[in-house]
Amino acid sequence: MRSVTVLGGGIGGLAASYYLAKNPQVTKVIVLESSSRFGGWLWSTRRSDGAVFEHGPRGIRPSGAVGRNTLNMVDELGLAGEILPVTYSHVASKNRYLYVKGQLHRMPSRISGLLWTLPPFSRPLLFNVVKEMLVKKGNKEDETMHSFVSRRLGKELADIAVDSFCRGVFAGDCRKLSVRSCFPPLFNAEQRRGSLILGMLLGSGPGPMVPPGPLAQRSVKESWAQWSLRRGVESLPEAIVEHLGQNKRVHLHRDTPVKHVSPSASGWTIHLEDGVIHTDHIVSALPAKTLSSALPASCQPLIQQLQDISTVTVAVVNLEYEGSILPVMGFGHLVPSAEDQGLLGIVYDSVPFPQHNRPDGHTTRLTVMMGGAWFQEVFGTPEDVKEVDLLNRATEAVRCHLGVTTEPTWSWVGLHKDCIPQYYLGHFKKIESMRGFIKENNLPLSLVGSSYDGVSVNDVIFHGRTAVEKLLGAEV
Structure with a gap:
């Protein structure tokens, strides 16, 4: 295996690149990211006053083989000292709420x-x-x-x-x-x-074997329920990028969208806006629909199945309030669809991770999540939605659900288009069929990322690893 090109620089693509770079069989790893930043939905805002706001995933679970695998990676990247653990005895772990019939109800x-x-x-x-x-x-x-x-x-x-x-x-x-x-x-x-x-x-059967490293062992000893990083979860992809940048066999490219790919005698020719890349194998961490638009017509059965994987759009609104404004303490609350289709839930960010508050003065950070499978029905098409309307809807939810009468002193509104794949009934058959097509046609192509085998950060990292191990025929 001479060269492998990874399409997509989100956490799935970066994880696959990380494991590829560990194996000397691969002489060149090329990472192509269409946007100006790596990390995908792992996205943190760090304000100059020290406050940190998460626009995507926040707390990561340490449990299971996939959780241990991520902690082992964090250890290897030298981030152990940045960990912010939340134990099972913490109020954020014990108190989770549902908002039903106009009231908050604590779950047992x-x-x-x-x-x-x-x-x-x-x-x-x-x-x-x-x-x-x-x-x-x-x-x-x-x-x-x-x-x-x-x-x-x-x-x-x-x-x-x-x-x-x-x-x-x-x-x-x-x-x-x-x-x-x-x-x-x-x-x-x-x-x-x-x-x-x-x-x-x-137990529901044997799972994958991932020996726990020092950090994973610590998580068990201290009974962690979840964890984050001192500068936000975006520190993880940033550390992977820094690590890869020190490896001369790895070539990282931002602002490099893939136009299409075509088969070649030795693998693939990847067509870019300003040239081509020849590679032996492609590891695609692109969203399923994005990959479908880049594949050649000879892959039509695969293209159709990729296009059949649906996604949803989520509006994320980060809010900061002065003082302690929460009527209850906990991780946050979720809202059933019968109560309010448009509002998914509110996370009380300051409770599990007070270290992300600004150091001077007491504040409360919240994240309101809206839309999802109901986005278009409630808000209309994403292109037509105004940020001010999303902000107003979010602050109104905080007022109604939490009784907060003051206005936020800071806010951030994000519209994450097509951010979460939906595994509808029969999804496993689609995935089996896709990989069957790839195998039967001897395509030098691996599928990783949240479109296929799990949407959590842990799942995406772990399946990036297993795809590389299958490709190389060796553990990484």
Whole structure:
């Protein structure tokens, strides 16, 4: 393997490049990013007064093989001293809320909370738990999240909690999202143990082996629930870029959109606005639809399947208020679609990560998330939406939900177009078919990124690693 070109400089492309550069089999790694910055949706604003605001992912979970893998990378990049951990005993971990019927309701965080009837639910959740263990295993090869949870835990839990959860993670509709692709541990627990509860207690089967490094071991010892970095999560892609920049085999290119690619005798010819690149293999971390527009006509079956992967647009509004203005302390609250389709939830950023507040004076930072699968229905086409309207909608939500009557002293409005892929029913079949087409036609092409195997930061990094290992036939 002489040269590999990575398309896309978001965290998926950077992770793949990081693992490619570790292997001496690859003599050249070329990274092509169409925008002026690397990092994709890992995007932090650092104000001159020391405040940090996240416009995309914020807290990253340390658990599981994928969580350990990311922490191992953080360790290798020398970022361990920048970690901001949030433990399970922290108020942000224990207190998460739902906004239902005009009120905030704290979700149970302990087993004792299952014994009592806690609004917005009409009976103790213990009944749902007992019922779940008696439900027969489903025989469908896939199922929507709403159908799956309704069948196993009851419709009320699906309508309120699962609806909200899917909006918080995917900004998506649980009545369309696939349980098998969006939340594999739930699907596997039922398939292997016949019960979600038994799956949680006994494990839902063997996962990938990732030995924990020093930082991952520390996360277990100190019982971390999530973590961030002192200068924001964008520090992670920045550190990868700095690391890659020190490797003479790696060539990083910003402001370099790919026009199209065509097969060549030795791999691919990549056509740019001002020239061509010849490469042996392509690792695409582009969004599925973007890749589809660059592939040659000979890849038509693959092109069609890539185009079938939908995405949603999310409006993100960061707000800063003077003083302590929250009526409750916790990570934040989610809003079920029956309550307000346009508003997905509000994150109380200052609670889990007070280190990101400006050092002088006490402030409260919030992030309001809106739109998702309901964006066009509520706000219209993204091109026609005005920032001032999104800001007004966000501040009104803070006023109504949290009783905040003062105006924010600082704000940032972002419209993240097509930022989260939606894994609809049967998504796993599309992915199997795509990779089957690539294999059958001996295409020197690997697919990584959030369009395929998971949308979390951990998933995207880990599957960048596994794609490189499969390509090179060796661990990295």
